[in-house]
Amino acid sequence: MNSETEQLPHGFPEHLIAGYRAFVSGRLRQEQARFRELAERGQSPRVLIIGCCDSRCSPETIFDVGPGELFVARNIANLVPPYGPDAYHHGTSAALEFAVMGLRVEHVVVMGHAQCGGVTAYVQNEIDPYSRPLSPGDFIGQWIALIGDAAKRLGPPTEPIADYVERLAKESVRQSLRNLRTFPWVKNLEERGKLKLHGCYFGVADGRLQTLDEETGAFSPVFAAF
Amino acid sequence: MNSETEQLPHGFPEHLIAGYRAFVSGRLRQEQARFRELAERGQSPRVLIIGCCDSRCSPETIFDVGPGELFVARNIANLVPPYGPDAYHHGTSAALEFAVMGLRVEHVVVMGHAQCGGVTAYVQNEIDPYSRPLSPGDFIGQWIALIGDAAKRLGPPTEPIADYVERLAKESVRQSLRNLRTFPWVKNLEERGKLKLHGCYFGVADGRLQTLDEETGAFSPVFAAF
Amino acid sequence: MNSETEQLPHGFPEHLIAGYRAFVSGRLRQEQARFRELAERGQSPRVLIIGCCDSRCSPETIFDVGPGELFVARNIANLVPPYGPDAYHHGTSAALEFAVMGLRVEHVVVMGHAQCGGVTAYVQNEIDPYSRPLSPGDFIGQWIALIGDAAKRLGPPTEPIADYVERLAKESVRQSLRNLRTFPWVKNLEERGKLKLHGCYFGVADGRLQTLDEETGAFSPVFAAF
Amino acid sequence: MNSETEQLPHGFPEHLIAGYRAFVSGRLRQEQARFRELAERGQSPRVLIIGCCDSRCSPETIFDVGPGELFVARNIANLVPPYGPDAYHHGTSAALEFAVMGLRVEHVVVMGHAQCGGVTAYVQNEIDPYSRPLSPGDFIGQWIALIGDAAKRLGPPTEPIADYVERLAKESVRQSLRNLRTFPWVKNLEERGKLKLHGCYFGVADGRLQTLDEETGAFSPVFAAF
Numbered sequence: 001m002n003s004e005t006e007q008l009p010h011g012f013p014e015h016l017i018a019g020y021r022a023f024v025s026g027r028l029r030q031e032q033a034r035f036r037e038l039a040e041r042g043q044s045p046r047v048l049i050i051g052c053c054d055s056r057c058s059p060e061t062i063f064d065v066g067p068g069e070l071f072v073a074r075n076i077a078n079l080v081p082p083y084g085p086d087a088y089h090h091g092t093s094a095a096l097e098f099a100v101m102g103l104r105v106e107h108v109v110v111m112g113h114a115q116c117g118g119v120t121a122y123v124q125n126e127i128d129p130y131s132r133p134l135s136p137g138d139f140i141g142q143w144i145a146l147i148g149d150a151a152k153r154l155g156p157p158t159e160p161i162a163d164y165v166e167r168l169a170k171e172s173v174r175q176s177l178r179n180l181r182t183f184p185w186v187k188n189l190e191e192r193g194k195l196k197l198h199g200c201y202f203g204v205a206d207g208r209l210q211t212l213d214e215e216t217g218a219f220s221p222v223f224a225a226f
Numbered sequence: 227m228n229s230e231t232e233q234l235p236h237g238f239p240e241h242l243i244a245g246y247r248a249f250v251s252g253r254l255r256q257e258q259a260r261f262r263e264l265a266e267r268g269q270s271p272r273v274l275i276i277g278c279c280d281s282r283c284s285p286e287t288i289f290d291v292g293p294g295e296l297f298v299a300r301n302i303a304n305l306v307p308p309y310g311p312d313a314y315h316h317g318t319s320a321a322l323e324f325a326v327m328g329l330r331v332e333h334v335v336v337m338g339h340a341q342c343g344g345v346t347a348y349v350q351n352e353i354d355p356y357s358r359p360l361s362p363g364d365f366i367g368q369w370i371a372l373i374g375d376a377a378k379r380l381g382p383p384t385e386p387i388a389d390y391v392e393r394l395a396k397e398s399v400r401q402s403l404r405n406l407r408t409f410p411w412v413k414n415l416e417e418r419g420k421l422k423l424h425g426c427y428f429g430v431a432d433g434r435l436q437t438l439d440e441e442t443g444a445f446s447p448v449f450a451a452f
Numbered sequence: 453m454n455s456e457t458e459q460l461p462h463g464f465p466e467h468l469i470a471g472y473r474a475f476v477s478g479r480l481r482q483e484q485a486r487f488r489e490l491a492e493r494g495q496s497p498r499v500l501i502i503g504c505c506d507s508r509c510s511p512e513t514i515f516d517v518g519p520g521e522l523f524v525a526r527n528i529a530n531l532v533p534p535y536g537p538d539a540y541h542h543g544t545s546a547a548l549e550f551a552v553m554g555l556r557v558e559h560v561v562v563m564g565h566a567q568c569g570g571v572t573a574y575v576q577n578e579i580d581p582y583s584r585p586l587s588p589g590d591f592i593g594q595w596i597a598l599i600g601d602a603a604k605r606l607g608p609p610t611e612p613i614a615d616y617v618e619r620l621a622k623e624s625v626r627q628s629l630r631n632l633r634t635f636p637w638v639k640n641l642e643e644r645g646k647l648k649l650h651g652c653y654f655g656v657a658d659g660r661l662q663t664l665d666e667e668t669g670a671f672s673p674v675f676a677a678f
Numbered sequence: 679m680n681s682e683t684e685q686l687p688h689g690f691p692e693h694l695i696a697g698y699r700a701f702v703s704g705r706l707r708q709e710q711a712r713f714r715e716l717a718e719r720g721q722s723p724r725v726l727i728i729g730c731c732d733s734r735c736s737p738e739t740i741f742d743v744g745p746g747e748l749f750v751a752r753n754i755a756n757l758v759p760p761y762g763p764d765a766y767h768h769g770t771s772a773a774l775e776f777a778v779m780g781l782r783v784e785h786v787v788v789m790g791h792a793q794c795g796g797v798t799a800y801v802q803n804e805i806d807p808y809s810r811p812l813s814p815g816d817f818i819g820q821w822i823a824l825i826g827d828a829a830k831r832l833g834p835p836t837e838p839i840a841d842y843v844e845r846l847a848k849e850s851v852r853q854s855l856r857n858l859r860t861f862p863w864v865k866n867l868e869e870r871g872k873l874k875l876h877g878c879y880f881g882v883a884d885g886r887l888q889t890l891d892e893e894t895g896a897f898s899p900v901f902a903a904f
Contacts, residue, residue, distance in 0.1 A: 011424065013273055013422075015291075016273065016289045016291075019288075020288060020448060022290040023287065023288055023289065023433075026290070027287065032433065035432070035433055036431050038281075038282045039340065039430040039431035042341065042343075043281045043343075045281035053324070055271035055293065055294045055296055055297045055298070056261065056264045056269055056293045056294055058284070058293070061253065062246060062249055063242045063245035063249065064248040064249040064253070065242075065245050067282045067287070068281045068282055070281050070284075072284070073279050073300055075301075075318075075321060076317070079317075090317075090365050091317040093365040094365040094369035095300075095302050097360050097361050097363065098302050101361050109238075109242070114265065115265055117269075129863065129866050129867050129872065130779060130782060132584040132585060134324070135323050135327050135411050135584070136585045136589075137319070138585075139323040140323050140324055141588055142320070142588075143317060143320035183363075196239075198237065198239070204261055205261060206258075206261070206262070207249075207261055209246055223247075327582060327584075463874055463876065464787075464878070465784075465787070465876070467743075468725065468741045468787070469900060471743050472740060472741055472887055472900060475739065475740055475885075476885060476901070479739065479742070484884075484885065487734065487882055487883060488883050490882060491793055491883035494793065495795075497733035498691070499691055499694065500731075505726075505751050506721060507721045508717070508721055508746055510736070510745070513701065513745070515694045515698055515701065516698070516705070517693075519739070520733050520734055521693075522736075524733070525731050526750050527753075527769045527770075527773060531769075542817050542821045543768075544753075545817040546753070546820070546822070547753060547754050549812050549813050549818050550754050550796070550812065550818055553812040553813050555795075558691075559691050567717055567720065569720075569780070586776070586779040587779050587863050589775065589861075592772045592780070595772035596772075637813050650691070655717075657718070658714070659706040674690075675702070
């Protein structure tokens with residue numbers, strides 16, 4: 001590549017072009033062989049991460065992974081819908097099916113995070129019955145309705161709201177794990193020891209990662225002395 | 227953080243823990259102020275990327291961005307369904323609504339890529355009438371049916387299949403841009419100059435990025451002498 | 453009636469009960485014979501008024517009419533949809549059919565008014581592409597889309613907005629008259645001299661009524677020296 | 679105002695002009711300050727009334743209210759359609775959305791009445807298979823089809839028909855209250871105690887108002903010794 005010959009693509013965000021140039025002269029140079037091999041042999045990631053679209057929560061950044069390691073589905077509020085072959089939430093279920101049944105990943109990680117806009121929107125809608133949708137289709141409202149089961153377990157919002165939002169974001173991770181197990185093949189593979197499910201929670205402000213111990217139901221930091 | 231006090235979380239994938247440790251001692255250290263500021267002020271990314279779940283196509287890696295820069299929705303084959311307030315594809319539409327109407331991003335980028343498993347699965351289903359779903363729910367099959375409109379424009383699969391898959395992956399990016407414009411608020415904001423739509427295509431093997439010129443319909447490399 | 457024996461109905465708004473009591477001891481006492489006659493012979497109003505739901509624009513108050521005089525349809529922004537036997541706006545078309553073809557009224561009056569919330573909402577939606585609907589169904593948005601034809605005639609909003617809103621409210625009255633004439637039987641009866649169509653505009657602040665001269669297109673006050 | 683300078687507007691119904699003159703010299707004079715304040719501050723009625731277009735049933739007259747007190751939607755037979763974001767009855771749903779979600783009224787009153795032409799038309803259509811629509815579009819027929827759910831509860835028409843019509847008009851008020859509760863935000867606000875729903879029935883002949891006790895399902899007169 002010769003940056004002298006660069007032709008700036010019509011209207012494409014300049015900072016992305018700049019970032020891509022840095023990728024090409026940096027990481028790509030180091031990992032070129034790995035990319036080529038992944039293209040030829042196909043991907044075989046061992047982990048599916050279901051994360052949030054949030055710009056502060058890139059799984060590849062947080063887990064510092066290289067190409068080919070993480071299969072990543074990202075939706076608003078990192079939600080997994082329950083199994084429903086005729087229902088409305090195919091995108092995430094398709095990613096799950098592709099990863100688990102196609103790529104045969106060994107782990108599914110649901111990663112929640114602090115200050116989640118989707119969870120916050122859900123709570124605001126609960127508190128303010130006059131809250132208005134972002135658009136007439138109210139796609140957000142319909143999507144985050146999936147948080148309802150977790151919210152029922154917590155009970156109605158309590159002050160301080162920021163604490164409730166955090167508790168709900170964590171309960172929603174637990175609920176997504178429950179929902180994962182409503183997929184018959186997920187349940188089956190987990191029972192046979194071929195698939196493991198995990199929950200974790202990323203604290204944006206301090207970068208602290210907590211993982212869920214499903215036996216106790218508690219989230220605790222990966223590094224104790226953080 | 228003190229790695230001595232580390233408590234390996236029960237069953238959590240070890241290489242992710244290792245990667246997270248690298249993140250904490252590397253990138254987080256550098257970007258701690260930025261993370262804290264993003265937690266306090268909230269995110270305000272200027273770009274939504276709709277990418278594929280593929281483990282070789284991390285948008286943050288390819289565009290070398292830091293926290294807060296990209297709002298990222300990732301689904302199988304980076305598809306955008308057409309507008310349909312009552313339809314089955316809410317996850318991606320919700321991410322679109324959140325990014326465009328909530329965060330008011332200025333750009334939406336649909337990023338396709340080479341060797342896409344979703345596009346390949348669509349083509350194999352077309353070629354082989356005996357092809358089997360990955361699971362009884364056939365979530366993949368229902369999801370990638372969204373590729374049908376693009377496939378109709380190309381006509382039936384032709385040899386060599388690898389070329390057809392690439393052409394279809396690119397046509398599918400064009401179709402997703404068309405579908406984006408079926409959302410009334412996307413169309414409205416684009417007409418007012420407040421939102422720009424872009425397509426690009428990542429060649430996994432050589433790391434080459436191509437961007438779409440919608441006027442000519444052609445994809446061309448960002449760097450000519452790649 | 454004996455107010456001593458009054459039984460306050462469970463939860464019914466008290467001020468409405470108080471108002472009804474005033475009606476019973478006042479107006480009903482005077483007009484009891486008229487009400488009874490209207491019940492026995494049926495109503496035969498000569499005028500249909502299509503007005504706004506606005507609480508400041510009661511046609512019976514503004515025209516000081518007694519029982520039986522005005523047949524009144526009230527919807528948001530006093531809109532008449534165009535003729536469309538299969539379309540979405542049956543409520544007002546049904547009232548029109550009932551009044552014109554059933555009761556054979558001689559006049560249809562479309563009454564617009566100042567500070568109309570429906571017209572204002574339409575203009576705000578035009579100005580702000582991020583404006584949010586009142587509810588996911590966005591019934592208002594769909595209904596006031598009927599103002600679009602009038603808005604096209606005026607061109608895009610101009611400052612000061614309050615003036616534009618007034619001009620649009622008046623153009624919308626003209627448009628409703630045009631729409632009335634798309635009903636074949638309205639057009640037919642008007643051509644035969646059996647039905648007259650009128651537009652007027654109520655200025656809430658000063659109580660000034662203006663009527664529309666369809667030949668010149670101008671609204672002018674009923675009383676010049678108001 | 680100086681009646682000497684009056685210019686009779688071209689063709690506008692004379693008795694309405696006369697009535698308006700009475701309003702100007704009477705009620706407007708008394709309530710001028712209130713009108714001006716309502717124009718400046720905007721309306722904030724606490725009650726939405728859904729009433730019939732019938733010329734004998736003006737809510738402002740029956741409840742003797744001044745400007746700004748009642749938000750009034752009037753359609754044939756005071757019907758509320760069930761919730762249906764894509765359905766055909768937007769006018770009334772828009773008024774409901776505007777009043778409840780926009781103006782945040784505290785009460786919604788559905789007011790039925792005796793000798794209702796819409797209800798009578800529905801019954802006649804049931805009895806006489808040869809009954810003819812008022813016009814080819816049959817807007818009335820389509821609109822009053824909304825009475826069907828109430829009619830199913832009563833069973834087919836029985837003699838004397840006048841009694842059946844009254845029972846159906848009352849059942850239709852109950853049905854409209856049921857339909858109101860199919861709007862998710864109405865249900866939500868009622869459950870939170872922020873909105874109350876009421877039914878009433880105006881006997882045109884004697885001016886007697888009955889209110890509905892939803893617990894018993896009975897309508898009973900506001901004043902016992904009427």
